[in-house]
Amino acid sequence: MLEIKQLSASLEDGKVILNGVDLTVPSGEIHAIMGPNGSGKSTLSYVLSGRDGYEVTGGSATFEGKDLLDMEPEERAAAGLFLAFQYPVELPGVGNANFLRTAFNAQARARGEPELDAVKFLRAAREAMKRLAMPDDMLKRNVNVGFSGGEKKRNEVLQMAMLKPKLAILDETDSGLDIDALKIVADGVNALRGPGFSALVITHYQRLLDYIVPDRVHVLSAGRIIRSGGPELAKELEATGYAPMVADAA
Amino acid sequence: MSAALRTGTESFLARFEGLRARLPGDLVARQAAAEAFRSAGLPTVRDEAWKYTSLRPLADNDFREALTSVEGGSLPKIPAIEGPRAVFVDGRLREDLSSLPDTLHFTRFANDPSFGTLSRPDQQPVVALNTMLAEDGAVISVAEGVDAGTLVLVSLAAETEGRSVTFHPRHTIRLAEGAKLTVVELSVGRGRYLHNPVFSIEVASDATLTHIRLQNEAMEAFHLATIYATVQSRGFYDAFTLTLGGQVSRAEFHARLVGPNATVHLNAAQLLGGKQVGDVTTVVVHDAPNCASRQTVKNVLTDKARGVFQGRIEVERIAQKTDGYQMSQALLLSPDAEIDCKPELQIYADDVKCSHGATIGELDDDQLFYLRxxxxxxxxxxxxxxxxxxxxALQSVSHEGAHALLEQAIDGWWQRQSASAA
Structure with a gap:
């Protein structure tokens, strides 16, 4: 599904952030990326989703065999890539329902699939919201405007549920969530779990991985994957912290 | 005054001399306006009120008077909106294209040529120009307590064998106590012309006039509108202007709140590209206590377009508990676009709430990336x-048909911009 080889990237000022990342996420698997602050976790998610401001200096990233780095952000989304933002952006003046439907139909158009009319779309959105314990009025409000931290994260998961990506990158989706919201968000991800769905869960803490149990865990440090293992690796990190592992790799 | 502006001034004065015998109504008032126009001339950027908007491109034209009859076939389409309408072609009422409601009294300026007392041709040369040359217009009154619904006031400029024409409609709207009316004013056209309307608007106690203006003139045209309004106790003048067309355009409002608890809204949006100059100028005078005024002006500017907002709020000594608000926001979509913004507050009362603000920005990269x-x-x-x-700004337009029309016009503007950028 996702194949990253020797991916290196720097900021526009030349500062190197990613330094030869190797990572393969097979179809149907959920992988976690853990790592200390400044290890390049968010940069990896931005480079994969196509945000401006980063220069890829080497390596490759392919998605279902297609060169991901050569695609516009909207093409990546239509191909089935979804980034759940660490800091979801507020869009004053843009209604949430309209935003969701516009996104859904833009992707459908790009894939040559039929668009959904407003009535059918609203019905589907309301069902998804019920599962995420989101009040109906969140559809009427402007995108993320006046939402609490937890509501913003749930809104990301709602978008994911509606857009049904093949690969979701969750960038610290657990930050700012209380335990109830964390469970709801985890349920939202687990509901998509299946043969056609992969996820890259980026997190600081092991806690989220109690609810979204990953197939593999990778440790990112100084722009490289320094360890990979099963879910037990997350437990080990929780016990020892990153320092011994980072020291070993150096 | 520059040579071009002097020539422009003289050609308008010559037109007045040529037409004066045929013009309806009070020749004394016209003569006075002509004298004022002669001594002031077309405004220049040295005039404080016109510092940001140059009329030189207007003076460079060899304008003629509007032809008295227009041959069919070359009329631009009237934007689609339901309801009774008064249609003016090159400034003259076309009864065959109009359908007037029986909820209000309508006559044409040509038959009832009164200039009223609100306008100040001695102070505004553009109004003096109108007063000199006005031939027709809508004279509308709504009786006490009547909800007259909606009237669509259409101005079409016909393209007439490449001739540049000018027209100077003179409109009057009077709402008696408790009356209600929505006027949807649409200006469209083809070719190069000057549309120079003056409105005199009187809103009596407890009356509400909603005035929605869509200025979608031809790109080569000039649109210079001046709107005078007085609002009595608890009356409400609710104006929204969307400016899309014209190479140089100005919507100048003079609103007086003369009875307690009166309200005025002067909201506007300008979407400009190319080398367009769009100017919104407002003067709101609070001349009674407990009145409120609201102005939100939005500019979306691309290419080398320039937006101007000059907003003055005057609070007289008697106008305690005034609540005034003014906000100007500009979105610059190109490095060569420009916004000039001049707020002015003159406050003589001591217990008032008046605020103003201005923001200038570009599209937000984070928001753009989020959507993509x-x-x-x-x-x-x-x-x-x-x-x-x-x-x-658009939310203030609650009239459904007008709102839809504005949305369509904005969509159309964006599609034209995208097409010309591609």
């Missing part, structure tokens, strides 16, 4: 953010 990361193509994402920027 959800699969929305860049051009569509930009148009969504522009529409969002306009949202709080």
């Amino acid at each position: 990361a959800r699969g929305i193509p860049e051009q569509e994402a930009r148009s969504i953010l522009i529409r969002a920027f306009l949202d709080d």
